[in-house]
Amino acid sequence: MTATPARLGITLGDPRGIGPEIVSKALRDPRVGALGAFWQVIGPSEAGVPVSVDLGPWRPSGHAADEATGGRFAGQAVERAARLALEGQLDGIVTAPLDKAALQAGGYDYPGHTEMLAALAGVPTTMMLASDRLRVVLATTHIALREVPAALTADVIRQAAVTTLAGLRDDFGIAEPRIALCALNPHAGDHGRFGQEDDVLLTPVARECGLSGPFPADTVFVRALRGEFDAVIAPYHDVGMTAIKVASFGSAVNVTLGLPFVRTSPDHGTALDIAGRGVASAESLVRAMMMAVELVGRRRARAEHQAVPPTAPG
Known part of the structure; x- marks a missing residue:
């Protein structure tokens, strides 16, 4: 029997940063392709990456308001991804970096992904x-x-x-x-x-x-x-x-x-200083995607094991 592919959401993070760039690079990486997972890209359109869940167009103006807009899109992407996972439509999520100051400017009063996901899921x-x-x-x-x-x-x-x-x-x-x-x-x-x-x-x-x-x-x-x-x-x-x-x-x-679903992310931030230059490394995001698929597989195996009734003696 062929295993069902892992279903994972990937958020673009703050579109002002390197999130869209590294997501695009990671999705083309042969290691990610070999995972056989189903990926839903969640974020604004016109950010340089085709999205599966479109939160609206990203049209930077070059003004200070872009910080709040970037933070709002980043927060909305996390909300949508978490909702899909909590509803069982996704096995887990991988989150590209967001900027904490922008997140707050965009209306989300959380110091980061971890605290926001805890609140959305209602668990420590x-x-x-x-x-x-x-x-x-x-x-x-x-x-x-x-x-x-x-x-x-x-x-x-x-x-x-x-x-x-x-x-x-x-x-x-x-x-x-x-x-x-x-x-x-x-x-x-x-x-x-x-x-x-x-x-x-x-x-x-x-x-x-x-x-x-x-x-x-x-x-x-x-x-x-x-x-x-x-x-x-x-x-x-x-x-x-x-x-x-x-x-x-x-x-x-x-x-x-x-969390009741898998969540991973890279070990770095938005790198606003190099965004748009095409030089950002996607390595940590690729590792996060690989680990997410691995963790989903272990959770599925454990659930299947727990669902099998014990064999009666004799």
Whole structure:
């Protein structure tokens, strides 16, 4: 029996950026063609890419209003893609980059894709950056550094741990995931000398959730790169993003864990400074498309396995 092709939406992101260019390049990439997936391109027409779901014409004027228009189109594309996935018309979505300031100017009060998708789906989500070398999960995402200590609660770490464990098992096929928790303070606080959070908060939650650590940031990612851990939960955005981008920039994939559908995206932004020049690399988007098809396949296989009734003894 021939497997049904994966059905995936791909949003163009902010049309002012490199999204349309890299989507066009990725769809022509032979690796994407070999996946045998069915792709629906979602975004504005006249942005340089034929679209399956047309949100209206993109006609840049060169004025400041274009930021709000670009953000509005990016937000509308995410809304439409998520709706199609929630209705079962798509198995998952791949999102090209959007600009967070433009998104807000366009009427969408979210700091990024991850938070917007969580709101649209009505479920808690966790942000993972994954490559063939390293997987990093962010316990807190797009907030100011000064807000991190208050935002990093036991419940937040538990949620990240539970979602990461389920994602590694169900989507990545790792039967017994090994997850490390990165410390908040230098040297994991050095027994309270550089802060109490690692001893008072992170250590008890790590034990409760079956995590290793907390380990200092300057060693835990090295240990993961050497194969000791399947993922590292980072306490705040930049400590995790710096590690994954130094290790795998241009080939890492952003995966949103916890959604009822697959969502991936490239590991970079809109690159407004090079948009329209034809020089943007589509490599991370290609990797995101490949991973989306892989994750859809694993979810389908798990669903089929769960649907088969157990064989009666005798």
